[in-house]
Amino acid sequence: MxxxxxxxxxxxxxxxxxxxxxxxxxxxxxxxxxxxxxxxxxxxxxxxxxxxxxxxxxxxxxxxxxxxxxxxxxxxxxxxxxxxxxxxxxxxxxxxxxxxxxxxxxxxxxxxxxxxxxxxxxxxxxxxxxxxxxxxxxxxxxxxxxxxxxxxxxxxxxxxxxxxxxxxxxxxxxxxxxxxxxxxxxxxxxxxxxxxxxxxxxxxxxxxxxxxxxxxxxxxxxxxxADPVLLRREAALLTAALQVGSAGRTLAMAVQHARQREQFGRPIGAFQAVKHLCADMLVRLEMARTAVYAAAVSGDGFETAAARLLADDAASRNARDCLQVFGGMGFTWEADVHLHIKRSWVLAAGRGDTERHEEELAGELLQ
Missing domain, CATH: 1.10.540.10 (Acyl-CoA dehydrogenase/oxidase, N-terminal domain)
Structure with missing residues (x-):
């Protein structure tokens, strides 16, 4: 597929x-x-x-x-x-x-x-x-x-x-x-x-x-x-897509800042610690994005549950890592990083069914 x-x-x-x-x-x-x-x-x-x-x-x-x-x-x-x-x-x-x-x-x-x-x-x-x-x-x-x-x-x-x-x-x-x-x-x-x-x-x-x-x-x-099971599943998937978009944006922000910000006469993106942060952000983004795309094609509840959990994690953790790349500047109100962190929290909590998805995944894996 x-x-x-x-x-x-x-x-x-x-x-x-x-x-x-x-x-x-x-x-x-x-x-x-x-x-x-x-x-x-x-x-x-x-x-x-x-x-x-x-x-x-x-x-x-x-x-x-x-x-x-x-x-x-x-x-x-x-x-x-x-x-x-x-x-x-x-x-x-x-x-x-x-x-x-x-x-x-x-x-x-x-x-x-x-x-x-x-x-x-x-x-x-x-x-x-x-x-x-x-x-x-x-x-x-x-x-x-x-x-x-x-x-x-x-x-x-x-x-x-x-x-x-x-x-x-x-x-x-x-x-x-x-x-x-x-x-x-x-x-x-x-x-x-x-x-x-x-x-x-x-x-x-x-x-x-x-x-x-x-x-x-x-x-x-x-x-x-109107099928509540289908509606809940689609709501979870579409919200996961919102989270993926935010995770992709914070990755782009972190990479751009790492290329432009200089310390000790060189871009901070040249330092291994910053490279690892950006690489981890990319891995989380691609895992979540692939899971969301797959669930959209298959319509499977198990894949939707996995996509939702991965997307929530990618949005929240990518925003936090982006904050680390920005350093003290990222904590300011003028920076957009905090907006992505807060939106990821609200979206993750807004469906109120994290435990349901975790139980669904666990049940599928134990069969």
């Missing part, structure tokens, strides 16, 4: 990279971070948790027009007609630039739901947050809707999120402004977090001008056929 991207896939990757370079360059990233930092500090130096959304709605719609969210919809339905391997490449580029927003939830809603919610998500008109209780929900304040995926026990026909019933398929769609969650402090200035409550709200109309409705799975055709 060949996991190397085709020419068309490479062209897609290049196109997305150019789009993001033009619409979300480093200057836009830093502006969003600085705005979030000002909100955290507050007037008079008072500490403030949260703030207004950091998601650029204009950029979100441009992503929708470019097919970011409708990538896997059939062309007959207004989509691009591509598959999960192409989606992984696109999400890798988004992770590379630390693009903020509920990317995974919106993409899954556009791909697997039907009706106005799916259409709005595909066009970039709606933001759909992804909830995997009890893990924190990212970008709830900016979202129009929440796609909630419950736990399915062996032999259980239904699913629960706290004491809220999700119905027979373990999938629920809810209005974001009515979803019970308490705002909590996030280490990532571009990913506001909310901790889900114990009781889910009743289904009701969504705000945002779309006139769409939220409902429990099994009670509304919008969610007909």
């Amino acid at each position: 060949d996991f190397q991207p085709t020419e068309d896939q490479e062209a897609l990757r290049t196109g997305v990279r150019e789009l993001l370079a033009g619409r979300f360059p480093r200057e836009a990233l830093r502006a969003a971070v600085d705005a979030g930092d000002a909100l955290e500090t507050g007037s008079g130096g008072a500490s403030v948790v949260g703030g207004p959304p950091v998601v650029d709605r204009v950029l979100w719609r441009e992503l929708g027009e470019a097919g970011f969210f409708a990538l896997r919809l059939p062309e007959a339905d207004g989509g691009v007609g591509l598959g999960l391997p192409e989606a992984v490449l696109v999400f890798e580029e988004a992770g590379r630039v630390l693009l903020p927003g509920p990317l995974v939830g919106t993409h899954l809603a556009a791909t697997h739901l039907t009706g106005p919610v799916a259409a709005g998500a595909a066009a970039g008109e709606l933001l759909v947050a992804l909830a995997l209780p009890p893990a924190p929900v990212g970008h709830l304040g900016a979202a129009d809707a929440v796609l909630a995926l419950g736990e399915l026990g062996a032999g259980e026909p239904g699913s629960q999120v706290g004491s809220g019933e999700l119905g027979g398929t373990g999938v629920g769609l809810f209005a974001a402004d009515g979803y019970p969650a308490a705002e909590i402090r996030s280490v990532d200035p571009l990913t506001p977090l909310h901790l889900p409550g114990s009781v889910l709200p009743p289904a009701r109309a969504l705000d945002g001008g779309a006139g769409v409705e939220a409902a429990s799975a099994g009670a509304d055709p919008v969610l007909a056929g």
Whole structure:
């Protein structure tokens, strides 16, 4: 099986990279971070948790027009007609630039739901947050809707999120402004977090001008056929792709700095200790990237679990090693290294199912 991207896939990757370079360059990233930092500090130096959304709605719609969210919809339905391997490449580029927003939830809603919610998500008109209780929900304040995926026990026909019933398929769609969650402090200035409550709200109309409705799975055709196992698997894989993109970016940052920074009359990249750090970063990146690409092609749950764990590890450890290469400069607010570290932590914790993937891998290996 060949996991190397085709020419068309490479062209897609290049196109997305150019789009993001033009619409979300480093200057836009830093502006969003600085705005979030000002909100955290507050007037008079008072500490403030949260703030207004950091998601650029204009950029979100441009992503929708470019097919970011409708990538896997059939062309007959207004989509691009591509598959999960192409989606992984696109999400890798988004992770590379630390693009903020509920990317995974919106993409899954556009791909697997039907009706106005799916259409709005595909066009970039709606933001759909992804909830995997009890893990924190990212970008709830900016979202129009929440796609909630419950736990399915062996032999259980239904699913629960706290004491809220999700119905027979373990999938629920809810209005974001009515979803019970308490705002909590996030280490990532571009990913506001909310901790889900114990009781889910009743289904009701969504705000945002779309006139769409939220409902429990099994009670509304919008969610007909939505498979929570598949949705969780794809959510893990797409988030792993974001992590791979971040790991690749921190490697590039470390190598560039090692070539430019001089000590004792020579670039620090000439020293063996720095070479080993960069080499280890490359190994972790390629292992994680290969695992993610393989899982995207096979769709296998075991391979997805392995890809998720490798990608989380690569993003976090590459960011830490990048910090070592940068030295004291890397600890400053002006450097981007800390943003990659924080994003890797938030993404790793946001799905709340690390133990599940570890147990799945262990069970497969022991068979």
